[in-house]
Amino acid sequence: MSLDAKIPEGPLAEKWTRHKFNMKLVNPANKRKYDIIVVGTGLAGAAAAASFAELGYNVKNFCYQDSPRRAHSIAAQGGINAAKNYKNDGDSVFRLFYDTIKGGDYRSREANVYRLAEVSNNIIDQCVAQGVPFAREYGGLLDNRSFGGAQVSRTFYARGQTGQQLLLGAYSALSRQIAAGKVKLYPRTEMLDVVLIDGKARGIITRDLITGKIESHSAHAVVLATGGYGNVFFLSTNAMGSNGSAVWRAYKKGAFFANPSFTQIHPTCIPVHGDQQSKLTLMSESLRNDGRVWVPKTVETAEKLRKGELKPVDVPEEDRDYYLERIYPSFGNLVPRDVASRNAKNVCDEGRGVGETGLAVYLDFRDAIERDGRDVIEAKYGNLFQMYEKITAENPYETPMMIYPAIHYTMGGLWVDYNLQTTIPGLFAAGECNFSDHGANRLGASALMQGLADGYFIIPYTISNYLAGVPFEKVPADRPEFKEAEERVKERIGKLLSLKGKHTVDEFHKRLGKIMWDKCGMSRNEKGLTEAKKEIQELREQFWKEVKVLGANEELNQTLEKALRVADFMELGELMVDDALHRRESCGGHFREESQTEEGEAKRDDENFAYVAAWEYQGDDKPAKLHKEELIFENVKLTQRSYK
Amino acid sequence: MEKERNYTLKIWRQPNAQSKGEFKTYEVKNISTGTSFLEMLDILNEELTLKGEDPVYFDHDCREGICGMCSLFINGRPHGPDEEVTVCQMHMRMFEDGSTITIEPWRARAFPVIKDLVVDRSAFDRIIQAGGFISVNTGVTTDANAILISKENADLAMDAAACIGCGACVAACKNASAMLFVSAKVSQLALLPQGQSERKRRALAMVEQMDKEGFGACTNTGACSAECPKGIDLSNIARLNREYFTASVS
Numbered sequence: 001m002s003l004d005a006k007i008p009e010g011p012l013a014e015k016w017t018r019h020k021f022n023m024k025l026v027n028p029a030n031k032r033k034y035d036i037i038v039v040g041t042g043l044a045g046a047a048a049a050a051s052f053a054e055l056g057y058n059v060k061n062f063c064y065q066d067s068p069r070r071a072h073s074i075a076a077q078g079g080i081n082a083a084k085n086y087k088n089d090g091d092s093v094f095r096l097f098y099d100t101i102k103g104g105d106y107r108s109r110e111a112n113v114y115r116l117a118e119v120s121n122n123i124i125d126q127c128v129a130q131g132v133p134f135a136r137e138y139g140g141l142l143d144n145r146s147f148g149g150a151q152v153s154r155t156f157y158a159r160g161q162t163g164q165q166l167l168l169g170a171y172s173a174l175s176r177q178i179a180a181g182k183v184k185l186y187p188r189t190e191m192l193d194v195v196l197i198d199g200k201a202r203g204i205i206t207r208d209l210i211t212g213k214i215e216s217h218s219a220h221a222v223v224l225a226t227g228g229y230g231n232v233f234f235l236s237t238n239a240m241g242s243n244g245s246a247v248w249r250a251y252k253k254g255a256f257f258a259n260p261s262f263t264q265i266h267p268t269c270i271p272v273h274g275d276q277q278s279k280l281t282l283m284s285e286s287l288r289n290d291g292r293v294w295v296p297k298t299v300e301t302a303e304k305l306r307k308g309e310l311k312p313v314d315v316p317e318e319d320r321d322y323y324l325e326r327i328y329p330s331f332g333n334l335v336p337r338d339v340a341s342r343n344a345k346n347v348c349d350e351g352r353g354v355g356e357t358g359l360a361v362y363l364d365f366r367d368a369i370e371r372d373g374r375d376v377i378e379a380k381y382g383n384l385f386q387m388y389e390k391i392t393a394e395n396p397y398e399t400p401m402m403i404y405p406a407i408h409y410t411m412g413g414l415w416v417d418y419n420l421q422t423t424i425p426g427l428f429a430a431g432e433c434n435f436s437d438h439g440a441n442r443l444g445a446s447a448l449m450q451g452l453a454d455g456y457f458i459i460p461y462t463i464s465n466y467l468a469g470v471p472f473e474k475v476p477a478d479r480p481e482f483k484e485a486e487e488r489v490k491e492r493i494g495k496l497l498s499l500k501g502k503h504t505v506d507e508f509h510k511r512l513g514k515i516m517w518d519k520c521g522m523s524r525n526e527k528g529l530t531e532a533k534k535e536i537q538e539l540r541e542q543f544w545k546e547v548k549v550l551g552a553n554e555e556l557n558q559t560l561e562k563a564l565r566v567a568d569f570m571e572l573g574e575l576m577v578d579d580a581l582h583r584r585e586s587c588g589g590h591f592r593e594e595s596q597t598e599e600g601e602a603k604r605d606d607e608n609f610a611y612v613a614a615w616e617y618q619g620d621d622k623p624a625k626l627h628k629e630e631l632i633f634e635n636v637k638l639t640q641r642s643y644k
Numbered sequence: 645m646e647k648e649r650n651y652t653l654k655i656w657r658q659p660n661a662q663s664k665g666e667f668k669t670y671e672v673k674n675i676s677t678g679t680s681f682l683e684m685l686d687i688l689n690e691e692l693t694l695k696g697e698d699p700v701y702f703d704h705d706c707r708e709g710i711c712g713m714c715s716l717f718i719n720g721r722p723h724g725p726d727e728e729v730t731v732c733q734m735h736m737r738m739f740e741d742g743s744t745i746t747i748e749p750w751r752a753r754a755f756p757v758i759k760d761l762v763v764d765r766s767a768f769d770r771i772i773q774a775g776g777f778i779s780v781n782t783g784v785t786t787d788a789n790a791i792l793i794s795k796e797n798a799d800l801a802m803d804a805a806a807c808i809g810c811g812a813c814v815a816a817c818k819n820a821s822a823m824l825f826v827s828a829k830v831s832q833l834a835l836l837p838q839g840q841s842e843r844k845r846r847a848l849a850m851v852e853q854m855d856k857e858g859f860g861a862c863t864n865t866g867a868c869s870a871e872c873p874k875g876i877d878l879s880n881i882a883r884l885n886r887e888y889f890t891a892s893v894s
Contacts, residue, residue: 239706
C-alpha cells in the first residue's frame with residue numbers, strides 16, 4: 001500500500017478553498033440517514049460531535065470519564081494561537097504557518113499546517129460567539145500575550161485556564177445537541193476495538209465501565225479524537241486515564257502509525273518527589289519570561305544543597321551557573337522547550353542537579369522581584385506561585401522554584417491524509433491523536449488551536465466528502481464481524497482476570513515508564529534503544545504471565561481498565577523505540593546522540609530523513625513495516641535552528 | 645527534608661448502588677509528607693491488591709485540580725481541610741502523624757453512589773443540557789472583536805466560568821442544593837452580550853431541571869462558596885435569583 005496524502009493541487013494559500021469547493025456534499029435531507037461515531041470529548045471530539053450534529057448527522061459520542069467536560073484538554077493553561085494580527089505587529093496566516101513549520105523542525109506537511117493557520121481565526125470568532133470569556137483590554141477588545149517560538153503577540157487566553165474555557169465552550173455546544181437528540185452520549189464507556197466491514201471502518205466495540213457490558217456500535221464512519229499517549233512514560237502531565245488504546249487498536253486493524261517517537265518534553269514541571277508519585281504537574285512556560293534558570297557550578301555545592309546543608313539563597317553569585325544564558329546568549333532562558341529540557345538533563349547528569357533527588361534545577365525570581373517589585377511578579381504569576389506552594393510547601397517569592405522536564409504531548413499519532421482520514425477508509429483521527437500538524441516539536445499554544453481546527457472546521461467538511469460515497473444502509477451491529485470482535489475483547493479481558501499473578505498493574509506501568517524515560521526520553525542512542533526494545537519485550541511477556549487483576553468484568557473495575565491500557569502501552573512503547581531507532585537524525589523533540597554538532601546541539605539530516613515515518617502493523621510476531629511519506633517544501637526554506 | 649507518617653483511614657465501602665454501605669478501617673504507613681492525598685490512596689490500593697482485597701474505588705483524572713473528577717468528603721469537608729484546592733492537589737503534610745482520616749463520597753440524593761466513593765453526577769450534565777449554552781452553530785463569520793465586552797464584565801464572567809463542576813457545593817450544603825453550580829453558568833452567560841437573547845429562557849430551564857434532579861433548596865448559608873475549590877462567589881446565587889425572578893415575571 002502506498003501513502004497518498006491527497007494534498008490538493010494549486011498554490012498553498014488556495015488549496016483549502018479549492019478543496020472545499022471540490023469536495024462532495026451530502027444533501028441536507030440525507031444527512032439524517034448517516035450515523036457517525038466520535039470517540040473522545042476533548043476539544044477535537046466535542047467540537048466534531050457538536051458540528052456533525054448541527055449539520056444533521058446522527059452522532060454517538062463516547063468518553064471514559066463521567067462527563068464530557070472532564071477531557072484532558074481542560075488542563076491546558078497558556079492559550080491558543082491565531083493569526084488575527086490584532087496587535088498590528090506584522091502577524092499573518094503565512095507567518096503563523098511559517099513559525100509552526102519551523103517550530104516543528106520541518107517534519108510536518110506544508111498544506112496541513114497552512115490550513116491550520118488559515119482556520120485559526122475562525123476558531124477565535126467561534127469561541128467568542130459561544131461565550132468563552134477570553135481576556136479583554138479596558139476598551140473591550142480581546143487581549144493577546146506572546147509565547148515561545150514566536151516574535152508576535154498572537155496568543156488568546158482566559159487567565160491560566162484557556163483549555164478549560166475552550167473545552168467548556170465545546171461542551172456547551174455538545175450539550176445543546178444532546179438536548180436536541182442529535183448526539184447520544186456514552187459517558188464512562190471505553191472503546192476497546194474498531195470494527196471493519198469490507199475494509200471500511202463501520203463501528204466500534206465498547207465496555208461500559210460501570211456494568212462491564214461489552215457492546216457493539218455500528219455507524220457509517222468513525223472518528224477517533226482520543227488524545228495523546230504520553231502515559232506510556234507512566235509519569236507525565238497527562239491525566240491518569242489518558243491512554244493510547246483507541247489509536248493502538250486502530251493501528252492493529254490496519255491504520256498506519258506516524259512518527260510514534262516524536263514526543264514533547266516540557267521543561268518547566270514540578271520535579272518528582274519520590275517513588276510514591278503518580279503524575280507530574282506543569283508550571284506554565286510563561287514563567288521563563290522572568291525566572292532565571294541555574295544550578296551550582298560545582299558538584300560539591302550541589303551535594304550540600306541536596307542534603308539541605310546549604311540553602312539556595314545563600315549560594316553566592318559567583319558559584320551559580322546560569323547555564324541557558326551562558327550557552328545561548330541571544331535567547332537565554334527563552335530557548336524552545338526541547339533545548340531547555342535537554343540542557344536541564346545535561347547539568348543533572350553532570351551531578352549538578354538539586355533537590356532531594358538531584359533531578360531538578362532552579363528557576364529563580366530573585367532578580368525579577370528586585371527589578372520589578374514583588375507586586376508586579378505577583379500580578380503576573382500569583383496563581384502559579386500559589387499552586388507551586390500548595391504542592392511543594394515552598395514559597396517561590398523567597399526561595400527559587402525547582403523544576404524538571406516531563407513528558408507533556410505526543411506529536412506522533414495515527415497517520416492521516418489531508419482529509420484527516422487514516423489508511424482505513426471511514427476511520428478519521430482528529431486532534432492530538434493524529435500526527436498531522438506539529439512535526440517533530442509543537443509550539444506553545446498550538447495544541448488547542450489544532451484540536452479545535454480539526455473538530456470545528458476541517459473534519460465536518462471532509463467527512464461529508466467521504467459519506468457522500470457511502471450507501472445509506474445501516475450495518476446491523478449483530479453482524480459476524482462485530483460478534484467476532486466482541487469475542488476477542490472478552491477473551492482478552494478473561495485472560496487478564498485469570499492470570500492472578502503477583503505483580504500489580506502499576507508495578508508494570510512504572511517499569512515500562514522507567515525504560516521509556518531512560519532510553520527513549522530526552523536523549524536517545526542506538527545502544528540504549530536496542531536495550532529498551534529487548535527490555536520492553538521481556539516486560540510484556542512477564543506482564544501476560546504475572547499481572548494481578550482482581551474482581552470481575554461485570555462491575556466497576558478500575559484495575560481492569562488500567563490493565564487493558566497498560567497492555568497496549570507495552571506494545572506501543574516498542575513501536576516508539578523502533579521509530580526512534582530508525583531515525584538516525586536529531587529533530588525537534590527527538591535527540592539522537594549520534595547526530596549532534598560539535599557544540600552538542602541537535603543536527604537534522606534533511607537529505608535522509610525529510611519524511612514522515614508511517615508504520616504498518618504486520619502481526620504480533622513480525623516487525624512493523626515502514627512506509628515513507630516524503631515531505632516536500634515549496635514555500636519555506638529549510639534551515640538549521642539556532643538559538644545561540 | 646520530607647518526613648514519613650502513619651494514618652488510620654475510615655473509608656466508606658459500598659459495593660454498588662443497591663447495597664448498604666459501611667465504614668471500614670485501614671492503616672497506611674510510611675507516607676511521605678510530599679505525597680498527595682490520592683497518591684496515599686494509590687498506595688493503600690496497591691497493598692490491598694497484593695493482599696487480594698478489593699481496592700477502594702474513587703474518581704480522579706487530571707490530578708491538577710481542573711477536571712473536577714475527584715470528589716472525596718474528608719473529615720466532614722468536601723475536598724478536605726485545605727482551602728481552595730481539590731483533593732488531588734492536597735498533600736499529606738496537611739494531616740498530622742498518627743491521625744485518623746474519615747473519607748466519604750459526596751452525599752446527595754441527586755448524586756447516587758455507584759461504588760465506594762464514586763458517585764453519579766450526570767445531573768449536572770443534564771442541567772447544562774437544559775440551557776447552559778449559547779445557541780450558535782459552527783461557522784460564525786462575525787469577527788471576534790466586533791463584540792466589545794468591558795474588562796470588568798469579562799473578568800466577572802471568567803470568575804463564574806472557573807467552576808469545574810465537581811459538586812463540592814452540593815456536598816457541602818445541608819440541603820444538597822446545586823444553586824452555586826447553576827448560578828455560575830447562568831451568571832457567566834448573563835454577563836456577556838452573546839448570552840442576552842436566551843437569558844430568560846436559560847434561567848428558567850436550568851432551574852427547572854435542577855429541581856427535577858432532586859437537588860434541595862437554597863437557604864443562603866454560604867457553605868457552598870466557602871468549600872468551593874475554585875472560590876466561586878456567593879453573589880452569583882444572588883444574580884441567579886434576580887435572573888430567575890425577572891424571567892418569571894416578564
